[in-house]
Amino acid sequence: MDDIPISALVIGLITCLLSSAFFSGAETAMMAINRYKLASKTRQGHHAAQRTQKLLNETEKLLSVILLGNTLINTGSATLSALISARLFAGNDAAVGISAILVAFAILVFSEATPKVIAATYPERFAFTASYPLTLLLRLFYPAVWFVNLFVAALLRLLRLHKPIGGQQALSPEELRMLVLESGKYIQKKHHAILLNLFELSNITVDDVMTPRHQIEMIDLATPEDELRRQLFTCHHSRLPVCAGSPDNVLGILQARKLLSLREDEVNADAVRRLMRSTYFIPSNTPLFMQLQNFQENKRRIGIVVDEYGELSGLVTLEDILEQIIGEFTTNAPQAGQRFEKQADGSYLLDGAASLRELNRKLKLAFPIDGPKTLNGLILEYFEDIPDSGTCLVLAGERLEIVQTQDRSIKMVRLYPRS
Structure with missing residues (x-):
C-alpha cells in the first residue's frame, strides 16, 4: 500500500464517491418511478422501460445488488480515506479524525443526499439510465445476490411477512379516484369530469x-x-x-x-x-x-x-x-320548467322539486344528500311542518325564503347570494 501514489488513492476515493452516488440515486429512482407510465412505455416497446420493468419485477434482487454495491463502495471509501489520512498526517491523531469527518460529510452530501434528491425529481430519466448498468451488475454478482437473498427470505419467514402475490398491489376505487383527481391537468376538462362522474355512480x-x-x-x-x-x-x-x-x-x-x-x-x-x-x-x-x-x-x-x-x-x-x-344533453318538456332561474338581484328562484344533488353540482352548494332527495323534502324535514310563504331559514349555510307553497308541498324557493 505504501507504494501506491497519493494521487491514485485520491482518484480511487473520488471514484468510490461517484459510484456510491450512482447506487444511491438508482435506488431512489427505481422506487419513485411512476409504475403506470412505466407500464405504458413498456407496452410501446421502449427498451429502457422494458429493462427497468424487468428489474422491478424482481425487487428483492434489485435492492440486493444496489445495497451490495453501495456497501462495498462505502467500505472502500472509508478504507481509502483512512490510508490517505495516515499518509498525509502520520502521527497527527487530530488531523486523522478531522479527515474522517470530512470524508463522512462528503459521502453524506455527494453520495447520498444530492443524488437521491436528483433521482426523486427525475425518477424516470435516472431509472432508465441506471437500468443498463444495474442489469449487468445483477448478472455479474448474481451468486452473491442469491446468497444474500437466502438470509433475507429466511428473516421474512421468521417475521411472517409475505410478498404480495402478483407484485404491485392493485389500486382501490378510492385510490383510482384520487389518481384521476391529481391527473386533472393531463386530461381534457370534459374527459376529466366524465371519469370523476363514473366513480360517483356507485354512490x-x-x-x-x-x-x-x-x-x-x-x-x-x-x-x-x-x-x-x-x-x-x-x-x-x-x-x-x-x-x-x-x-x-x-x-x-x-x-x-x-x-x-x-x-x-x-x-x-x-x-x-x-x-x-x-x-x-x-x-x-x-x-x-x-x-x-x-x-x-x-x-x-x-x-x-x-x-x-x-x-x-x-x-x-x-x-x-x-x-x-x-x-x-336532452331537452326538457315545456311543462317541466327550469329547476333554478337567476334573478336580476343575484338571487335564484329554485323549484321545490329540484334534486339536491343537481343543485349542489350546478350552483356549487353543500346541501346534505344523505336524507331527503329534493329541496322540498329537505325543508319539510327541517320544519317538520309545511311552512307559510315568506318564511325564511338558513340551511347548510345558505339563506332561503319560501316563495310559494301548494298542495302540501313547497313549489318555489328563493336562494339569496352569500354576503
Whole structure:
C-alpha cells in the first residue's frame, strides 16, 4: 500500500464517491418511478422501460445488488480515506479524525443526499439510465445476490411477512379516484369530469335522479276516449307509462311512435294495451351503476321505481343515468320548467322539486344528500311542518325564503347570494 501514489488513492476515493452516488440515486429512482407510465412505455416497446420493468419485477434482487454495491463502495471509501489520512498526517491523531469527518460529510452530501434528491425529481430519466448498468451488475454478482437473498427470505419467514402475490398491489376505487383527481391537468376538462362522474355512480341511487311520482306524465286508460287521444297526441315524451285508474296500477310502457301506424279513430284503450310493453320495475335505492348494467342486460330504456311496499316512487330513464356521467344533453318538456332561474338581484328562484344533488353540482352548494332527495323534502324535514310563504331559514349555510307553497308541498324557493 505504501507504494501506491497519493494521487491514485485520491482518484480511487473520488471514484468510490461517484459510484456510491450512482447506487444511491438508482435506488431512489427505481422506487419513485411512476409504475403506470412505466407500464405504458413498456407496452410501446421502449427498451429502457422494458429493462427497468424487468428489474422491478424482481425487487428483492434489485435492492440486493444496489445495497451490495453501495456497501462495498462505502467500505472502500472509508478504507481509502483512512490510508490517505495516515499518509498525509502520520502521527497527527487530530488531523486523522478531522479527515474522517470530512470524508463522512462528503459521502453524506455527494453520495447520498444530492443524488437521491436528483433521482426523486427525475425518477424516470435516472431509472432508465441506471437500468443498463444495474442489469449487468445483477448478472455479474448474481451468486452473491442469491446468497444474500437466502438470509433475507429466511428473516421474512421468521417475521411472517409475505410478498404480495402478483407484485404491485392493485389500486382501490378510492385510490383510482384520487389518481384521476391529481391527473386533472393531463386530461381534457370534459374527459376529466366524465371519469370523476363514473366513480360517483356507485354512490348515487335511482332515487337521486328519478322523476318524482307527482311529476310523471302518464296515460290513464280509464279516461274518456277523446281525452285519451288528446293526451297521446300532445305528449312530450317518446315513452309513456300507462296506468288504469290509479298511478300505482301501472300496466306497461307505451312507445309513442307506435301510434303512428294507426288512424286517429283507431287510437283507443284497446290499441294502447296491444302496443304497450310490459312494465320494468326498479327497486328503490338501486345504485346507478348497477341500474345502468340492468338496463343494458334487459334491453330497456325506462323503468318504474317502487318502494319496499311496491308503491310507485318515480321514474328513471337511461338518459337520466347518462346525464349523471356526461352532463345534460336532452331537452326538457315545456311543462317541466327550469329547476333554478337567476334573478336580476343575484338571487335564484329554485323549484321545490329540484334534486339536491343537481343543485349542489350546478350552483356549487353543500346541501346534505344523505336524507331527503329534493329541496322540498329537505325543508319539510327541517320544519317538520309545511311552512307559510315568506318564511325564511338558513340551511347548510345558505339563506332561503319560501316563495310559494301548494298542495302540501313547497313549489318555489328563493336562494339569496352569500354576503
